[in-house]
Amino acid sequence: MSAPTAVRPPRSRSVPTDRPSGRSVTRGQATAGYVLSSLYVLLFVAFAFLPAVYAVYLAFVRPGGGFAGIGNFITVATDFRYVATFKNLGVYALVFLVPTLVISIGLALLLHGRRTGVASTFRVLYYLPHSVIGVAAVLLWLFLLTPRVSPIGGLLESLGMEQFYDVVRPGNPASLAVLFAIIAVWTSGQGILLMFAALSSVPQEVEEAASIDGANAWQMVWHIKLPLLRKWVAYLLITSVAASTQLFAEPQLMSAVTNGAVGTNFSPLQLAYTFAYQYGNFPASAALSIQLLLLGLGGAVLVVKKTGMFRVEV
Amino acid sequence: MRDMRIDRTILSASAARTFAWIGLLLWAAFAILPMLWLVLAATKSGAALATEHPFAFGSFARVGESWEHLAEFNDGVLYRWLGNTVILTGAQMVLTLVATVPAGYALGACTFRMRKPILMATLGLILLPGGALVLPQFLEMVALGLVGTRWAVILPGAVFPLGLYLTFIYFSSTIGRDVYDAARIDGCSEWKVFLKVAMPLAAPIAALVTFFSFTRNWGEFLLPYIMLSSDDFPLPVGLALLASVAPELNPNSIVQSDIGIPEVVLATLLTMLPVLLVLIFAQRIVLRGATIMGGALKG
Numbered sequence: 001m002s003a004p005t006a007v008r009p010p011r012s013r014s015v016p017t018d019r020p021s022g023r024s025v026t027r028g029q030a031t032a033g034y035v036l037s038s039l040y041v042l043l044f045v046a047f048a049f050l051p052a053v054y055a056v057y058l059a060f061v062r063p064g065g066g067f068a069g070i071g072n073f074i075t076v077a078t079d080f081r082y083v084a085t086f087k088n089l090g091v092y093a094l095v096f097l098v099p100t101l102v103i104s105i106g107l108a109l110l111l112h113g114r115r116t117g118v119a120s121t122f123r124v125l126y127y128l129p130h131s132v133i134g135v136a137a138v139l140l141w142l143f144l145l146t147p148r149v150s151p152i153g154g155l156l157e158s159l160g161m162e163q164f165y166d167v168v169r170p171g172n173p174a175s176l177a178v179l180f181a182i183i184a185v186w187t188s189g190q191g192i193l194l195m196f197a198a199l200s201s202v203p204q205e206v207e208e209a210a211s212i213d214g215a216n217a218w219q220m221v222w223h224i225k226l227p228l229l230r231k232w233v234a235y236l237l238i239t240s241v242a243a244s245t246q247l248f249a250e251p252q253l254m255s256a257v258t259n260g261a262v263g264t265n266f267s268p269l270q271l272a273y274t275f276a277y278q279y280g281n282f283p284a285s286a287a288l289s290i291q292l293l294l295l296g297l298g299g300a301v302l303v304v305k306k307t308g309m310f311r312v313e314v
Numbered sequence: 315m316r317d318m319r320i321d322r323t324i325l326s327a328s329a330a331r332t333f334a335w336i337g338l339l340l341w342a343a344f345a346i347l348p349m350l351w352l353v354l355a356a357t358k359s360g361a362a363l364a365t366e367h368p369f370a371f372g373s374f375a376r377v378g379e380s381w382e383h384l385a386e387f388n389d390g391v392l393y394r395w396l397g398n399t400v401i402l403t404g405a406q407m408v409l410t411l412v413a414t415v416p417a418g419y420a421l422g423a424c425t426f427r428m429r430k431p432i433l434m435a436t437l438g439l440i441l442l443p444g445g446a447l448v449l450p451q452f453l454e455m456v457a458l459g460l461v462g463t464r465w466a467v468i469l470p471g472a473v474f475p476l477g478l479y480l481t482f483i484y485f486s487s488t489i490g491r492d493v494y495d496a497a498r499i500d501g502c503s504e505w506k507v508f509l510k511v512a513m514p515l516a517a518p519i520a521a522l523v524t525f526f527s528f529t530r531n532w533g534e535f536l537l538p539y540i541m542l543s544s545d546d547f548p549l550p551v552g553l554a555l556l557a558s559v560a561p562e563l564n565p566n567s568i569v570q571s572d573i574g575i576p577e578v579v580l581a582t583l584l585t586m587l588p589v590l591l592v593l594i595f596a597q598r599i600v601l602r603g604a605t606i607m608g609g610a611l612k613g
Contacts, residue, residue, distance in 0.1 A: 032504035033424035037432060040417035040478060043409075044432075047470040048439055051450035058450065107341055110334045124597045125342045128349065131590035133533025135550040139557055139582045140352050148562065149360070149575050151351055151368030163565070189345070190604075197604035217330070235607075238441050246445030249535035249554070256558035259566040269445050273540075276449050285449050292446040300441035 052293065058286035072287035076275065085268040088177050092267075093244040095181035100240060104191030105229060109221060111192075112199040123196060127189035137183050138250045142257065145179070165258050176262055180250050184243075191236050198232045199225055234303045242296045245269070268292055355579045356380065360562060363575060380580045383572035387556070392581070394545060395552035402467055402538065402548050403531045409472035410527040415520055418481020419512050423494045424504070433482065439475040448536050455541060466541035467548075471531050477523040480606055484519040485512065488606060522603045525596050529589055549585045556581050 062068040076082055107126065111119045132140055143149050146164040147156040161167050168176050202225065210220055247267040254263030265271050268288055276285035355363060357372035366372070384392050421429055447470075455466040489512070497511045498504075532550075539551050547555070559569045560578050593600065 028504045029424045030426040032508065033420045033426035033429065036420035036424070036508065037417035037428075039413040041428075041432060043413055043469065043473045044435065044439070044475070047451060047454070048447065048473050048475075049435065051447050051454050052442075054454065055447070055450040058453070103341070107338065110338050120597075120601060122338055122342060123601065124594070126345050127597075127600060128590065128593065129345050131529070131593045132349065132586045133529065133550065133589055134535050135533070135553050136582045136586040139553065139578065140348055142557070142563065143352070143355065143575070143579065144348060146563065149355070149363040153364065164563070186345070186348070193601065193604040194607060197601075197607065200605075242441060242443040245443040246536075248445055249539075249550075253554045253557065256554060257564045259564060269536075272446075272449060276452075282449070282453060289446040289449055292443055296441065296443040296446070297438075304441075
C-alpha cells in the first residue's frame with residue numbers, strides 16, 4: 001500500500017540532528033522516515049489529535065454558537081447526576097486498582113523461580129479470562145449473579161435474593177461499582193504477565209550475589225525485586241486509571257437488562273453520552289469528556305514524573 | 315543447635331512453598347472456573363441450569379436447539395453481526411499493521427526532525443482514556459459524512475499508539491540501530507534497508523501488533539454502538555441487544571422471541587471464542603510481548 005504523502009511535514013533544507021553524537025543526517029533517512037511514518041501520522045492526527053482539539057474547542061462554545069466561557073462546565077457540574085458518576089468512578093477505580101496491583105505483583109513473585117514450564121502454563125491460565133472481552137465478561141458475571149442460573153444460586157437465594165437486581169441493588173455491598181471491579185480484576189491477567197517479565201529481567205548474578213550475602217527470601221523480594229517493578233507498577237497504574245475512566249459498556253448493559261433500575265448514567269462517560277444524544281447538548285458532553293481526559297492525563301503526568309517512566313532514548 | 319536451625323529453615327521453606335502453590339492454584343481456579351461453567355451452561359436448558367449441578371454436562375442437542383433460536387432471531391441478524399465483526403476487525407487489523415509497522419521502523423531506524431514529536435504524542439495518547447474521544451470522533455464523522463458507514467469505526471480503530479510504541483522499541487532496541495547502519499555503510503539505499511533488512515526481521519513484532527489489534531478491535535463496543543445502526547452492529551453490541559431481549563434476564567422485555575438464557579450463553583461463547591482460540595494459539599506471542607514491553611520500561 002502506498003502511503004499518502006499529503007500530510008508530510010515540510011522538509012527543511014538543513015535537517016538538524018537530534019542525536020547527541022553529532023552524526024550528520026542524510027536526507028535519504030529523513031525522507032524515508034517521513035514517508036514510512038506518514039500513514040500512521042495521518043491516522044493519528046485525523047482521528048485522535050483533531051477530535052481532542054475539537055473537543056476542547058467545543059467545550060467552550062455555547063450550544064447555539066458563541067463563546068461560552070466555563071458555562072458548559074457549570075452546566076454539567078450542576079447536573080444532579082454529576083457528583084454521583086464521579087463517585088461511582090472513584091469507588092470502581094479504587095476497588096479495582098488495589099487488588100489488581102497486589103495480585104499482579106503477588107502472583108508474579110510466586111511464579112518467579114518456578115520451572116519454566118510451570119510458570120508459562122500458569123501465566124497462560126491467568127491470561128485466559130482476558131479473552132472474555134467487554135460485554136461477554138459482563139454477561140458471564142451477570143449469569144453468575146442471577147440466582148436462577150448461578151452456580152451459587154442456592155447461596156444467593158438463601159440470602160433472600162431472587163433476581164439479579166436484588167444482588168446489585170444500590171446499597172448492597174455487591175453494588176455495581178464492586179461488580180465491575182471484580183470483572184476488571186478477573187480479566188486483568190496482563191498485569192501478572194508484565195510483572196513476571198519484569199522480574200525475569202533481573203540478572204541472575206544479582207540474585208546470586210544477594211543470596212551469598214545471606215539475604216533471605218523476604219529481603220530479596222523487598223530490597224531487590226520490588227524496586228525493579230516500580231516502572232511497571234506505574235505503567236499498570238496509568239493504563240488502569242485511563243481504562244477505568246472509560247467505563248461505559250458495562251453499566252450500559254446493566255441498564256439495558258434491568259430496564260434502567262441500575263446502571264443508567266452510572267459513569268461520567270454515560271452521562272456525556274446522555275448529554276449528547278438525549279439532550280442534543282454536544283458542548284456539555286465535550287466539557288465532560290475534557291474532564292475525563294484531564295483526569296487521565298493528570299494521573300499519567302504525576303506517575304510519569306514520579307517514576308521517570310518511559311525514559312528511553314528518544 | 316545448628317541442625318535444629320537448618321531443620322526450621324527447611325520446614326518454613328516447605329511451608330512457604332505449600333502456601334505459594336495454594337495461592338497459585340486458587341487464582342487459577344478463579345480464572346478458569348467461570349469460563350468452564352459458561353461452556354457447560356451452553357449445553358443445558360434454562361430449567362436444567364437451575365436444577366442440575368453447575369458443572370454437569372447437558373447435551374449437544376440443546377446447543378443445536380439454542381443455535382437454531384439464535385439463527386432465527388430477527389431473520390438471522392446474528393449472521394450479519396458476525397459478518398460485520400469479521401469485516402470491521404479485519405479491516406482495522408490490516409490498516410493498523412500497514413500504518414504501524416513501517417512507522418515504528420521509521421522512528422526506530424531513521425533520524426528525522428519530527429521523530430521526537432511523533433513519539434511524544436504517541437506516548438501521550440497511550441496514557442489518555444480513549445473513550446472520552448469517541449463523542450468528538452462522532453461529530454467528526456458527521457462532518458465527514460461517514461456516520462453509519464464502516465469507515466467511521468475502522469479509521470479511528472486503526473490508531474494504535476501502544477502498537478507503534480512497541481514496534482519502535484522492537485526496531486530500536488531489540489534489533490538495534492547498528493544493523494541498519496551496517497547496511498547503510500554497505501551502500502544500501504534507505505528503501506533497501508527497510509525492505510531487505512528490517513522487514514525480514516519484522517515477523518515477531520508484526521505478529522504481536524496483529525494479535526493486540528485483533529483482541530482490542532474484536533471486543534470494541536462504544537465506537538460501533540455510536541457510529542452504526544443496529545443491522546451493522548458487530549457481535550459485542552449485538553450481544554448486548556440480545557441480552558436485553560431475553561425475558562429471563564430482563565423481566566420487562568416486550569420483545570417476543572425464543573431468546574432465553576441458553577441462547578444468550580451460546581452467543582456469549584460465540585463472541586469470546588475466537589479471541590480465546592487466538593490467545594491459546596498465540597500464547598508465545600503474548601508472552602514475548604510482555605518481554606518487549608520490558609525493554610520499553612527498563613532502565
